[in-house]
Amino acid sequence: MLLKRLMLGAVLGIALAHPAVAGLLSTPSGSPHDDGYELLRQSKSRVLSAVGQDAYSTLAESTHAYDVLHYALDITVDIDGDSMFGQATITAASEEDGLDSLDLHLEGLEVDRILSGEDTLAFSRLNDTLKIDLGATYSTGDTFDVRVDYHGVPLYSTYVGGFDITSDVSFTFNEPIAARRWFPCFDEPRDKATLTMSAAVPPGYIVASNGLLIDVRSTDQYVVYTYEETHPIATYLISLAIDDYAVWSDWHFRAPGDSVEIIYYAHPWDSANAAISWDDTPNMVDFFASVFGPYPFDKYGMAEAPIFNGWGAMEHQTCTTYGHMLVNGGHSYDWIVAHELAHQWWGDWVTLLDWRHIWLNEGFATYGDALYVEHRDGDAAFRGRMQSFANTYFYEDNSIRYPIFDPPPGYLFGACEYEKGAWVLHMMRYIFDDDSLYFEAIRNYGDTYGGGVASTDDLQAEFEALYGDSLDWFFQQWIYQAGHPEFEISWTAQEVDQGPYEVEIVLHQVQEDSATSTPIFEMPAEILVIIPGEDSLVSFRFDSEYDTVYAMVDSMPTGVYLDPNTWLLHQVVSLTDVGDQTDYTSSACSIALLQNAPNPFSHSTTISYMVYGPADESRIPVTLSLYNIQGQHVRTLVDARQSHGPHTITWDGRDDRGRPVSSGVYFFRLEAPGHHHTRKIVLVH
Ligand SMILES: [Zn+2]
Structure with a gap:
């Protein structure tokens, strides 16, 4: 145990203007999973359960003795037949002496022939592996081309991805391992290559893809769109989106004389909504360029498609695919626009x-x-x-x-x-x-x-x-091990010689110890000692099961608040104050107790409640206690004076002595002067 003795009074501490503090203290916590990401996650996380644990390492590292330099994809989309014809020319460099075969990923589809120059190459297929006999032996650094002609109905499912070809909208989605469902490739992110994408579609359709559009030409049956991506791209970021799009542009000014086009491709029936829902994009590009560095590619695009049934989005390089359900003529999904745009730097560029x-x-x-x-x-x-x-x-x-x-x-x-x-x-x-x-x-x-x-x-x-x-x-502690600090906090204050008050705050880390989790976290942090009109912010570092923080202040504190500026990922599982003995006299208070979530629970559950009191510095004495079904007291979670506003506390399923309690029904009771509320909680191990 290491004691941190900090003698920081109100004068030395950072005095915070009270309204700001009140704002921080009453920041609503909201429901337990309210940030919206569940929407994206539930879509994507099914990928792995669908494809299995080892699916993204089907080719051993040792078989990848080459470096793909360029993919040239010529794809003819047969919309009536839900099928495609493909010609994939892969330029690669050997990374070993004696390379005589090439293993690529390809799932489904029929390979018609494989060529190297004029020569036809032998090949075999096993599961997702296309093994090509190069018909020659290459030394380290030698470059060579192979051309794979193939066709068929590409595999596609909502959560695994692939290429969904329909007469309405056709689009691809690859992450993590579905690029192989529509073109042969080395389908792992570490081998990035440049790309030429030519897609032939029936007249009336418009193709959005990666990089710059360098050519559009008509044949007797098709319109061929050719895109060139000169920046290396990972296979999971290669994309097509095809519809009779409404298309318009904005611009990002990267530097004098250097503008980056932002191109929007919306379903024609949805373009009025999209024009509004996407109109903050240029500001986002400007902002991210200011903090992350110059926008790294030659254009940015947003193409609407029913990815994840329209409820998701994917950061395809230079051309995000964006679900139509997120386009509502408002700005409620700006966070997804920003998220996918930020990926252009982080994911796509790096x-x-x-x-x-x-x-x-x-x-x-x-x-x-x-x-x-x-x-x-x-x-x-x-x-x-x-x-x-x-x-x-x-x-x-x-x-x-x-x-x-x-x-x-x-x-x-x-x-x-x-x-x-x-x-x-x-x-x-x-x-x-x-x-x-x-x-x-x-x-x-x-x-x-x-x-x-x-x-x-x-x-x-x-x-x-x-x-x-x-x-x-x-x-x-944060990346290679799991968990986060969970604290029991208690504090006391004593007047010293009729002068200042000494505050002693004890933080006890109580998170569960396991083989993969961090037993004791070490971090700098701040704790606010609440004194009406002269709150004091104390900086300290915790690194032990028990850490004690001391502060000298001029008046009797009414409470303490860990991490008032939201810098530390943590939970406070109990807060006990024994320092404030002032009688609470006002009857103008009330409380509201929400149902805990999750409920039933097994590891921990969060209890939220409201304290209603005078909107001044008053602190209302509040207790939150747990009882078992026999009415026996199990745990005191809160015994503190608290301010007007929402409060949350986490119960870790343990009693006052830190012992896990058994499965069953418990009651939690919130009390304030003249008020009490009780709710039922179910613990299932
Ligand atoms: Zn993302």
């Missing part, structure tokens, strides 16, 4: 080395959503967004706890990767305590790895370079 590092994509894009809220709507909205991310992560954490790095099957798109990933980046910003340096580190990360791939170690090294010290301790 691509994850492999799927174990998915948080590098999703954590950055989710934090990008919050950063844009901070930029556009201000600090309070930003803190609220971060708190809603925390609540969503806590909700998932109730049912499964796992480290961010290398998530378990089914959680590739879990809350640890999105919301907790965003929180890791947010806490890193707090550790830096210098926004200009922090964002410089992020821009350096982009400059170093842009156009290629990066790992978690690479990001850590970029942060360490500007932080000036090792960040192993941070990455270990």
Whole structure:
């Protein structure tokens, strides 16, 4: 145990104007999973249960002794036949001496022939592997082309993806491993290549794809759209979206004389709505360019398609595919527009080395959503967004706890990767305590790895370079191990010689210890000592099961509040104050108790309630206690004076002595002077 003795009085502490503090204290916590990401996640997370645990490593690393340099895809879309004809020319360089065969991914579809120049090559297929006999032997550095002619009805399902060809809208969705359902490729993100995409569609249809449109020409039956993506692209980001689109543009001014076109492709019946729902996009590009670095590609696009039945979106490089259900003529899904746009830097420009590092994509894009809220709507909205991310992560954490790095099957798109990933980046910003340096580190990360791939170690090294010290301790506890700090907090205050008051705050870390979780967290933090009119913010560092924080203040505090500025991913499971002995005299108070969530629960559950009192500095004595079905007291969760506003507390299923209680029905009772409410809670182990 390490004691932190900080003698910070109201004079030395950062005095916060009271209205601001009241605002922070009453930030609504909302429902436990209210940030919207469940929408995207439920869609995507089914991918892995559908394709199985090992599906994204079907080719051994050793079989990839080549580097794909370029994909030239010529695709004819037979909309009436729901089918396609493809000609994929793959230019690759050998990475070994004696390379004489090539393993590619291809799932479904019929291969008609494979050519290298004029020569026809032999091939075989096993499961998703297309094995090509190169008919020659290549040495390290030799480049060669193979052309695969193929056709058929491509596989597609809503949650695994593929190529959905219909007479209405046709579109592709690949992440993580469905590119192979419509073209032969090395379908892992670490081998990025440039791309030429030619798609032939019947007259009347318009094709949106990656990179710049360089040619449109008509044949007797088709219109052929050719796009060129000169920036390396991972296979999971290659896309087509085909409809009789309404098309219009905005511009992002990257530098004098250097404008980037933002092209919108909306369903014609939906274009009036889309014109409104997407109209903040140029501001978002401007903002992200200002914090992440210049927009990295030659254009940005948004193409409407019924991806995830219209309820999702995918950050295809330079051309996000966006579900029509999110286009409503309003701005309620701006956060998805921002999220997918942020992916252009993080995911598309800097691509994850492999799927174990998915948080590098999703954590950055989710934090990008919050950063844009901070930029556009201000600090309070930003803190609220971060708190809603925390609540969503806590909700998932109730049912499964796992480290961010290398998530378990089914959680590739879990809350640890999105919301907790965003929180890791947010806490890193707090550790830096210098926004200009922090964002410089992020821009350096982009400059170093842009156009290629990066790992978690690479990001850590970029942060360490500007932080000036090792960040192993941070990455270990937040990335490679699971969980978050859960505190029992108690405090007392004593008058010293009729002068100042000494406040003693004890923080007890009570999170469950397991093989994969962080037993004791170490972080800097802030705690607010609440003194009407002269609140005092105390900075400290916790690193032990018990940490004690001391402060000297001029008046008797009425409460303490951990992390008032929302910098620390944590839960407070109990708060006990024994320091304020003032009688509460006002009868003008009331309380409201909400049902806990989740209920029934097994790991932990969150109880929310409202305290109604005078909107001044008054603190109302509140207790929240748990009883078993025999009426025996089990646990005191709150015994404190609390302010007007919403409050939440988490119960970890333990009694006052820290012992897990058995499954069954419990009652929680909220009391304030003259009022009490009781609700039922069900614990299931
Ligand atoms: Zn994303």
